[in-house]
Amino acid sequence: MNISIKLFAGFRQNRFKMEEREIPENSTIIDVLNQLGINEPELGVAMIDGRHVTTDHVLQTGVTISLFPKVGGG
Amino acid sequence: MxxxxxxxxxxxxxxxxxxxxxxxxxxxxxxxxxxxxxxxxxxxxxxxxxxxxxxxFCLDDQLKLYNSKVAVIGCGGLGGYIIEELARLGVGTIVAVDPDVFEEHNMNRQLLATPEFLGIKKVAAAARRVDRVNPAVELLPVGLAFGLENGKKILEGCHVAADALDSISVRLEMAEICQELNIPLVHGAIAGWYGYLMTQFPGERTLQKFFTHNSQESGLEKHLGNPSFTPAVVASLEVAEVCKVLLNQGTPMRKRCLSIDLLDMEFVEIEC
CATH class of the missing domain: 1.10.10 (Arc Repressor Mutant, subunit A)
Structure with a gap:
């Protein structure tokens, strides 16, 4: 199935801002992270169509997911 | 009188x-x-x-600021600017919390890190700075690491707490204590070109939700460090939020998080 992936902040480095990807049915956010070479602890927030979702969220075809890195400095 | x-x-x-x-x-x-x-x-x-x-701000607003007590947890990149701006704004009492002394690698970004303050406690430098900037403001220095065991005592009586910490797990402890004491919390975090801003009122758990899946690890800042401008931007946004909460004005960054990207100059709102 086809989904769109938007990356934000440091996740764009050596990757992309937005891309469409073909992924297997019943994939989760974690599967997408693996495909992108992002370790789960690096993730701040995942959103689907503008709403915050957890990493075990099962993706539907046609959705747009947005991934934001975790930031903890002060 | x-x-x-x-x-x-x-x-x-x-x-x-x-x-x-x-x-x-x-x-x-x-x-x-x-x-x-x-x-x-x-x-x-x-x-x-x-x-x-x-x-x-009308005179009553200025009086309200004078009678306000704000905790700034962390006196590094974010904290230095937050303290400066609160003092210039006229917030009457600032509780500044940090266990560290200034080191040379702080000087690229931390407002209070100057050669004369190397080796000096960050909270002591903050007290001296506030005394020079606005002597009508009282800065209460707490030279300790903030945590569950002392947090309640430190935050007691504060009207707002500003997060300028560099640890996600301590942030979550701070959020729990704010919850218990009914204190609004303004969250800011930075790494390289990037940052986040969020304001949380008692009863809300936006910050906890945000970090639930991996609170123990550090973020992007470990690889990217921090330049001079990102702390100033995010600290200023935090102070604007603190000011609005104290005066009950405007619309705070509530139940949403602002993602700040200074490299691509993008400001994106995340609904939480």
Whole structure:
């Protein structure tokens, strides 16, 4: 199935801002992270169509997911 | 006190109290500059240093700021700027918390990190700075690492807590204590070109939700470090939020998180 992936902040480095990807049915956010070479602890927030979702969220075809890195400095 | 008030009113230019007169009043009546400011504000006189505030904040607002107590947890990149801006705004009491001393690698970004302060406790430097910037503001230094065991005592009586920490797990402890004490929390975090901003009121768990899946690890900042400008941007956004919460004005960054990307100059709102 086809989904769109938007990356934000440091996740764009050596990757992309937005891309469409073909992924297997019943994939989760974690599967997408693996495909992108992002370790789960690096993730701040995942959103689907503008709403915050957890990493075990099962993706539907046609959705747009947005991934934001975790930031903890002060 | 009525003598003092008569004296202040005689010298006021319109309703403005000039700095020289505020200082003279403190010497003449053997009270602190801070106490003079309180008497002035309570009686319709505005210390002249705040005159450019007055089209945004009425005298009652300025008095409310004077009577406010704000905790700044962390006195590094974010904390230095937050303390500076709160002091210039006229927030009467600032509780500054940090266990560290200034080191050379702080000087690329931390407002209070100057060669003369190397090896000096960050909270001591903050107290000296505030005393120079606005002596009417009281800075209460707490040179300890903030945590569950001392957090309640540190935050007791504060109206807002500003997060300037560099640890996600301590942030979550801070959020729990704020919850318990019914204190609104303004969250800021930075790494390289990037940052986040969020304001959380008692009863909300936005921050906890945000970090639930991996609170123990550090973020992007470990690889990216921090430049001079990102802390200043995010700290200023935090102070704007603190100010709005204290004065109950505007729309805070509530139940949403602002993602700040200074490299691509993108500001994205995340609904939480």
């Amino acid at each position: 009525s003598d003092l008030l008569t004296w202040l009113k005689e010298r006021a230019k319109g309703d403005l109290l000039l700095w020289a007169d505020q200082l003279s009043a403190a010497n003449r009546y053997k009270i602190s500059i801070r106490e003079v400011e309180g008497v002035a504000l309570e009686n319709g006189l505005l210390p002249a240093r705040y005159q450019r505030n007055r089209n945004m």
